[in-house]
Amino acid sequence: xxxxxxxxxxxxxxxxxxxxxxxxxxxxxxxxxxxxxxxxxxxxxxxxxxxxxxxxxxxxxxxxxxxxxxxxxxxxxxxxxxxxxxxxxxxxxxxxxxxxxxxxxxxxxxxxxxxxxxxxxxxxxxxxxxxxxxxxxxxxxxxxxxxxxxxxxxxxxxxxxxxxxxxxxxxxxxxxxxxxxxxxxxxxxxxxxxxxxxxxxxxxxxxxxxxxxxxxxxxxxxxxxxxxxxxxxxxxx
Numbered sequence: 001x002x003x004x005x006x007x008x009x010x011x012x013x014x015x016x017x018x019x020x021x022x023x024x025x026x027x028x029x030x031x032x033x034x035x036x037x038x039x040x041x042x043x044x045x046x047x048x049x050x051x052x053x054x055x056x057x058x059x060x061x062x063x064x065x066x067x068x069x070x071x072x073x074x075x076x077x078x079x080x081x082x083x084x085x086x087x088x089x090x091x092x093x094x095x096x097x098x099x100x101x102x103x104x105x106x107x108x109x110x111x112x113x114x115x116x117x118x119x120x121x122x123x124x125x126x127x128x129x130x131x132x133x134x135x136x137x138x139x140x141x142x143x144x145x146x147x148x149x150x151x152x153x154x155x156x157x158x159x160x161x162x163x164x165x166x167x168x169x170x171x172x173x174x175x176x177x178x179x180x181x182x183x184x185x186x187x188x189x190x191x192x193x194x195x196x197x198x199x200x201x202x203x204x205x206x207x208x209x210x211x212x213x214x215x216x217x218x219x220x221x222x223x224x225x226x227x228x229x230x231x232x233x234x235x236x237x
Contacts, residue, residue: 085235086205087136090172092128095143097209099166100158102126106170109144123149126156133205135170136178136233140199140206143170147212147223156211160185160227168207168231180207180231187213187225198228205233 096103109118109127120127126145133139146154168180188194198208207230214225 085233086138087172087176087178087233088174089134089137090174090176091130092135092141092143092170092172092178094171095126095128096169096171097159097162097166098169099163100161102155102158104145104155106143117144120145120155122146123151123154132199134172135180135207136172136176136205138203138205140202140208141170142199142208142210144210147227156209156227159209159211159229160187160213162229167234168209168229170207178205178207179234181234182229182231184230186228186230188228189214189225193226207231207233 091108092106094103094105105125107120107125107127108130109120110130111117117129118127123146126143128135129142129144132142135141135143145156145159147156147159148154162182162185164182164184166182168182170178170180172178198210209229209231211227212223212225213227214223216222217224
């Protein structure tokens with residue numbers, strides 16, 4: 001049995017994929033352990049997520065007029081905006097994290113009627129949220145998995161052991177492999193889960209791997225925290 005988590009009302013600044021699915025702007029991940037679960041807790045509203053896109057577009061400038069009463073100003077070339085490394089949409093089917101011996105198929109996770117995200121029904125495999133970008137697309141892709149189960153360690157039992165620079169490989173149905181490099185590994189209390197940081201707009205192809213973390217709360221029947229691994233797509237070549 002999975003405990004429930006509050007949802008967050010959408011804001012106009014959200015990307016289209018976040019505005020879908022029952023008006024939820026944040027997918028509230030419930031990672032079960034045995035018959036209980038741990039859920040990142042969030043407030044009832046979320047601040048606008050900065051995309052950073054305006055910083056890289058460049059802008060037109062003009063030079064001063066040349067000498068003479070009839071000289072007209074000439075425009076300087078517009079700076080070319082960097083082209084982000086992204087991939088086209090393709091459903092992910094496998095995730096590999098060599099540093100911690102993870103090699104798992106991926107199942108689809110949608111939303112329940114109450115607006116919370118589905119979770120894998122067993123210790124294996126991990127699952128990807130199908131309301132977010134697929135891994136490699138622009139935006140934050142989301143993969144979730146259990147840390148343990150009644151039967152023992154689960155697919156993301158060692159997720160907290162990954163370090164900055166570790167590789168995450170996601171195989172997709174178009175036969176391509178999206179390769180990510182870990183940029184940070186964080187642990188958040190359930191009542192301080194950074195919804196906007198995890199699910200908000202970003203200006204690159206990112207990946208978030210989520211599981212339970214921290215100590216076990218025997219009274220509540222779930223872990224106190226969530227472990228979140230942030231990663232970015234590695235440019236080819």
